[in-house]
Amino acid sequence: MKDVQDAQERQLDDAAQGPTPPLRAERPGLTNAALGAAGLAGFLALCEAVSRVGIVSDDYFPPVSRIADALVTELGDQAFWTALGDTLTGWALGLAIAVTAGILVGVVIAVVPYLREVTASTIEFLRPIPSVALIPLAVLLYGTELRSVLLLVVYASFWQVLIQTLYGVQDVDPVAEETARSYGLGTWARIRHVLWPSALPYVMTGVRLAAAVALILAITAELVIGAPGLGQRIAVAQTSQAVPEMYALVVVTGVLGLLINVGARTVERRALAWHQSVRGEVAV
Amino acid sequence: MRRLLICVAAGAVFVAATACGSSDSSGSGGEDKGSGGTTTLKVGVIPILDVAPVYLGQKKGFYAERGLKLELVPAQGGAAIVPGVLNGQYQFGFSNTTSLLVAQSKNVPLKAVANGVASTAKEGADFMGTTVKKGSPIKSPKQLEGKKVAVNTLNNICDTSIRESVRKDGGDPSKVKFVEMPFPQMPAALDGGQVDAACTPEPSLATVKAAGGKSIASSFYDVDPNLTVAMYFTSQQYAQKNPELVKKFQEATAESLKYADSHPDEVREILTTYTKIPSTLLEKLTLPHWPAEPDRASIQRLAELAKQDGLFKETPDLDKLLP
Numbered sequence: 001m002k003d004v005q006d007a008q009e010r011q012l013d014d015a016a017q018g019p020t021p022p023l024r025a026e027r028p029g030l031t032n033a034a035l036g037a038a039g040l041a042g043f044l045a046l047c048e049a050v051s052r053v054g055i056v057s058d059d060y061f062p063p064v065s066r067i068a069d070a071l072v073t074e075l076g077d078q079a080f081w082t083a084l085g086d087t088l089t090g091w092a093l094g095l096a097i098a099v100t101a102g103i104l105v106g107v108v109i110a111v112v113p114y115l116r117e118v119t120a121s122t123i124e125f126l127r128p129i130p131s132v133a134l135i136p137l138a139v140l141l142y143g144t145e146l147r148s149v150l151l152l153v154v155y156a157s158f159w160q161v162l163i164q165t166l167y168g169v170q171d172v173d174p175v176a177e178e179t180a181r182s183y184g185l186g187t188w189a190r191i192r193h194v195l196w197p198s199a200l201p202y203v204m205t206g207v208r209l210a211a212a213v214a215l216i217l218a219i220t221a222e223l224v225i226g227a228p229g230l231g232q233r234i235a236v237a238q239t240s241q242a243v244p245e246m247y248a249l250v251v252v253t254g255v256l257g258l259l260i261n262v263g264a265r266t267v268e269r270r271a272l273a274w275h276q277s278v279r280g281e282v283a284v
Numbered sequence: 285m286r287r288l289l290i291c292v293a294a295g296a297v298f299v300a301a302t303a304c305g306s307s308d309s310s311g312s313g314g315e316d317k318g319s320g321g322t323t324t325l326k327v328g329v330i331p332i333l334d335v336a337p338v339y340l341g342q343k344k345g346f347y348a349e350r351g352l353k354l355e356l357v358p359a360q361g362g363a364a365i366v367p368g369v370l371n372g373q374y375q376f377g378f379s380n381t382t383s384l385l386v387a388q389s390k391n392v393p394l395k396a397v398a399n400g401v402a403s404t405a406k407e408g409a410d411f412m413g414t415t416v417k418k419g420s421p422i423k424s425p426k427q428l429e430g431k432k433v434a435v436n437t438l439n440n441i442c443d444t445s446i447r448e449s450v451r452k453d454g455g456d457p458s459k460v461k462f463v464e465m466p467f468p469q470m471p472a473a474l475d476g477g478q479v480d481a482a483c484t485p486e487p488s489l490a491t492v493k494a495a496g497g498k499s500i501a502s503s504f505y506d507v508d509p510n511l512t513v514a515m516y517f518t519s520q521q522y523a524q525k526n527p528e529l530v531k532k533f534q535e536a537t538a539e540s541l542k543y544a545d546s547h548p549d550e551v552r553e554i555l556t557t558y559t560k561i562p563s564t565l566l567e568k569l570t571l572p573h574w575p576a577e578p579d580r581a582s583i584q585r586l587a588e589l590a591k592q593d594g595l596f597k598e599t600p601d602l603d604k605l606l607p
Contacts, residue, residue, distance in 0.1 A: 057472075057475060057495075059471075059472075059475075059491075059495060060471075060472045060475070136363075139363070139364050139367050139368075140367050140371070142373075143364070143367065143368040143371065143373035143374070144328075144357060144359045144364055144368060144373075145373070223360075224360060225359070225360060225364055226358060226359035226360035226361075226364055232358065232360075235331075235360055236331045236358065236558075236559060236560055237560045238466075238468040239330075239331055239332055239467065239468050239559070240331075240487060240559040240560040240561040240562070241468060241471070241487045241488065241490075241491045241561065241562065241565060242560035242561065242562050245560050
């Protein structure tokens, strides 16, 4: 295996140094980054122009430069970092609970006979209920504390993980399953060595989706209920008619979403390093 | 991967244990502790200028000298504060008078304990104005007939008082169409022509005026020049159990209100600590009036108008509600 890899790397090296370097091997990362940066710069310039030219009033949509100004002020404020910490705490705790519960419940439903049939309609009934519709319940139960944020975050992201786990378990190769059985592997061993590796790609997709959904719900909860965090800060800025500050915070939430997505993809790639979808170059 | 999972599982168990196990934390604070020690009181407030006196009073030590420490928790409106007070998460809360009247008419066990904020008693210079955009043909409340007016909550203090403005101007209030919209969005909605008029308290009022808009009526003033617009309240249960603490809170709040009323500069300064009102607007704000006591006659009047508008079936019992 190692030899094969070495040989491949040598081939690539050779190709890169050769007289006609293949375009795709050398430049994709750089080109993509450049294109991405250009796209973002263009977008920012458009935003700046839209309010400078007066297509929308700059009272309600200030130019990017003013938002950037407000952002810098915001970053220098201790309270901003506390709010960021509060938001991330709600997000991380909620996501951890949802992922653990989603995987456990998913595997149990899949392994225990008939449980899937019994729960299917209930899951399909509960899953489409928008988490934000539970805000009144959260407020009644927990007021404006972290726990009401957690309720919303967990409810929204749990289903993402659960559904993906169920699909993943369904995708187990029956031949592999039968083989494991005929070799006398017990339930736990079959979960560990057959079911889990087959389901993992699905589970990781669920986790990635859940990570994004959890952030959305954490900020929504803070914004609507007033639980401490970035969302609440946005609400205060809004109530105070501090428009650039509000957009600056909105930008922060966007960046946060971006980082979380990149992070989730990295975790996914690490966890699935062995899987065909990741080590695509040796696919047959 | 396995280590990652173990971490996740351990984290989840930890959270479940702390999150579900500690429901006692919400009830802490606010038991009578006799003389000496300091009692921490959680007060649910809305981060707007109306509550500046308690922030100022806290800073000035009016609460501390009575052995009280306030933890002011900003929340998004009465919908979050009322349940918070009822389930003991907050000991006190801030709410507009109409919401308290509606709650009382439904026998929700609330008790107003101190005045919150009142109309300035100056027509044309109140902290809430019914505003129209620059160049609007609407010049008087009567012309709102058939027009769309933005209020923050339907069937609440805004529409009741705007209806009264229309009525006093000789118009038919039933012909005004009200739409619901948060205060901060109103200036943009007026400018964009989505609504014809809006119920704008400060700082939305100053924003509208800065954009060239005009106030066509001081609707709180039209209900009563001294209208008690909002009050601090607690649950009846808490008031019965902790009469001493409630009394201290009342005294300290009355002192804070009086102080805020006579020190507008300090009010503007304290606003920068818990709101983000831009300095350009800060100077232009019309500050409300903060009398030490609620004005019973004005609340009575508000209740009559609200009854007329069909906000409640049972007339609220002011003796039970007011301090």
